[in-house]
Amino acid sequence: MTRKPVHESRDNRQLIWEALKSASGPMTRTELQVASKVAASTVAAYLKALVAGGIVDKAEDQGRSTYRILRDTGFHAPRLKADGTPVKTGGAGLNLWRSMRMLKQFSARDLAAHSTTTEVDTTENHAKVYCSHLLAAGYLKVVQKAAPPKRAAIYRLIRDTGPVPPKTQRVHQVYDPNTGEVHFTGGAR
Template sequence: MQAGTKLSLTQELGSNLMNAGQPYQSPRQRVWTAIRKHREEFTIKQVAELGQMKYDSTRDFITGLKKAGIIAEVRREKLPNMSKKIELIYFKLVEDYGYNTPSVDRQGNILGKSATVNKAMWNTLRITKQPVNAIELAAISSTDELQVSIETADSYLRFLHHAGYLKIARVAHHAVRKAKYQLLPGMDTGPIPPQIQRAKQVFDPNTNTVMYSERPELEEEIKHGTLLLNDEEINDE
């Protein structure tokens, strides 16, 4: 297959993927959803197929979840007609992090606290309903246990404004003052904070809707997923 043809096909499939009726989910999110659905017992192959994620990428994700104590091995089953060393491993979910997939590396380190930070900022916007700038949002949302940076607050406000949640109550003035934003009436969609996803889009779990997409990136899908692969592309790998 020529590179140009493959790129064109990827772009076409990617466009359809991002414009589908259901909001786009990353390969890890799809596998995490499959794990939660089959929480009592699942295999790597099973959740890889259900989540449409490449087996090797799923195995690395499962390894990280196991080392982090989020899942645990429950039993092993010898595969028929195979060496004694080949066993099918079954896992179960032991710590459910909710809808959003935990961000873990292969060593089991849980990365960042973006979901908690977003929830703190979203709660501030919902409770105060007053115009705030990034400095004020960061200060109000921070606690002794959780520190929200001004940069994070600034990014969250800008994305929520692009997505139609906020209005600009006071425009920014160069480096002298930051813009103030206010939650629009009717845009308090629920207690779960809208997520700024890797594809540079805002997804609202309360309404199951992609509210804003800046630039659909397919790098993660191309690297780890199987949604963009047809038989010819699989054979080319």
């Protein structure tokens, strides 16, 4: 089975989370499925994780279950395992992007330091690779060239398209879910 290109895929958790956040009151699973346009089994599994994680409350109302947010974690959908515990892998890209948006200028080492949390460990090498892809796609500008081994390159974010991080792909391109654009980066690695 082949993977769907990232620009054709959807983050179902985010769609469900946005539907929950935009609700004026508690919602049933069916209402969430319709609002998010996500499969019923996916909605059920994510709701189970959100309830287990203490982020969403499940209540019985006239023989049917309704759900409402107890703890709003912000724009990004909570990344949880089935048992409600936070997912600790794969958040580096999001943290790197957030750090880029907050810092005026940064090196890969700065980004790694600002992007590492108790849940996500971001390496300097990962930050370097992510920066090289975003530089090739036109998101970053080099403010100061590297002078190895004394000085690392210093970058500035010049294209802040929104809160969702651009995704690097194996086929040497960057997909920006904020704009829906795909930028080819050639052989950047």
